[in-house]
Amino acid sequence: MRIQSTSRRALVVSAALALSLGSVYAQKKYDPGASDTEIKIGNILPYSGPASAYGTIGKAAAAYIAQVNAQGGVNGRKINFISVDDAYSPPKTVEMTRKLVEQEEVLAIFLPLGTTGNLAIQKYMNAKKVPQLFVGSGASRFGDVKENPWTIGWQPTNRAEAMAYAQYILKNSPNAKIAVLMQNDDFGKDYQKGLLEGLGDKAKTMVVSQQTYETTDPTVDSQIVAMKGSGADTLVILTTPKFAAMAVKKTDEIGWKPTRFLVSSANSVGSVLKPAGLEAAKGIISATYLRDPTDPATQATKEYQDYAACMKQYYPGGDVSDALNVLGYTAAQTLVHTLKQAGDNLTRENVMKQALSLNTTLPMLQPGITVQTDASNAYPIEKMQLIQFNGTRYEKFGGMFGGK
Known part of the structure; x- marks a missing residue:
């Protein structure tokens, strides 16, 4: 009789465990571009053409993502970062966007750069319900989530x-x-x-x-x-x-x-x-809104040293003094933070929900500037610091302006 009782208890425990595990696995949700092992993210930048100086942003973002992948990825998944060149030409931006969404089937397009190019793809992205995530433009319309719920800005307007x-x-x-x-x-x-x-x-x-x-x-x-x-x-x-x-x-x-x-x-x-x-x-x-990588005070911080170490290992040809590289590195941290918050629910809808639920600081932002969003606010960074170039580097002067 005691054996029978133990067996019943074992069966009950086993059933409960199975239900628990089933519940965990049931919570995993994927849209195209996501799986148990991978998160596929698209990116569009001008690696050629009149604005090719911005191309380094994508390389710095890729460096941080490579570092994250080397450390185990995001919630056990590696980010497959597919960055393409649009030469700062809106028709090419449209072409590359369609390729990333329809052929590569990315989960989201992150940090597509340029006001005119992003305007050219905004309607398409929202019709397809694919996140146009942390747009590389300060145009205010990229934070209008009522009009375009699948688009979110990043930098101050x-x-x-x-x-x-x-x-x-x-x-x-x-x-x-x-x-x-x-x-x-x-x-x-x-x-x-x-x-x-x-x-x-x-x-x-x-x-x-x-x-x-x-x-x-x-x-x-x-x-x-x-x-x-x-x-x-x-x-x-x-x-x-x-x-x-x-x-x-x-x-x-x-x-x-x-x-x-x-x-x-x-x-x-x-x-x-x-x-x-x-x-x-x-x-x-x-x-x-970023720390100045040429400032000795910045260079003495752990935040800068971590940035410089990442650049040295994963983008050795990049210029650590270039603020555009700080931008790419920091924007990529925003992406990774968002994907971590999304957990195992890697649907496009949840990625947008998490992008609109941010409240964090990032190492290479100016002290006092945060990343904050909510369901009605798609402007993650709103404060800026006035600076003046002294012939060697920028110095802060005046104060900060902008919201939050």
Whole structure:
């Protein structure tokens, strides 16, 4: 009788264990691009073309992902990171997006770079219900989750950044004569809108010259000369890295010494200011949400040392002083954090849910800046710090601006 009783208990325990294990396995949910062993993530960047300087972002992101994979992956799964080149051409962005979604069957497309390219694919991504995750653009429309629930931004918005420059000018140089150099597309226009909104009614009298360029233009020399001729004493550079370097170099060559503002997406010391000439770049005002990898105080931190070690091992050809590499590394950390939160429920719907449920800090963000989202807020990073280039590196000045 005792044996029978023990047997019954064993059967009960076995049944309970089976039910428990069955419950665990039942919780695993996968959409295309996910399995017990792999998470397939797509990425689109300009490795060629007029904005090829941004290509290093993808290589730095791949370096961090390689490190994560070497340490066991995310919840036991390796990230299969498929990064493709769109040459900063919207038709090519569309082509590469379709390839990643329909042929590669990625779970999500992460950090697709460029305002115009992302606008070209946004409707498709939302119709397909594939996450357009942590878009590499500061256009404010990429955080409008009511209109596009499968799209989420990452960096602070272009409009908020440009408004901060406008407010600084109004406070410190209320009689400034402003010249604006801008890329003639949605990227430049978004920044321009923020600048004009920030200047308010005074924009009509303060802005004395607005010059545009196309991404196919060989130089912006004629635009710089024209702006100098306008009598402007303040220059706002709303460009991508290649053209920012040209603008900084040309202003120096013709002896024009305006107060210069340079957008954060083109303020890298390594890929912009060094090619332009560090002395020529002295005094430039910009903004950042990332730690400056050229700052000795940053270099003394464990956060920087971890970043540098990752770069050394997994992207040895990359420039650790290039802020674009810090961007790629940090954005990839946001992706990994999101996938960890998703656990074994690796559906596209849950990945978006987790991307809209973030509350964390990341090592190479400026101290005091966090990554926060919720169901109605798809702007993960909203604060920025004003900085000025001293001829060697950027120094903080003024304070932070923006939300949370």
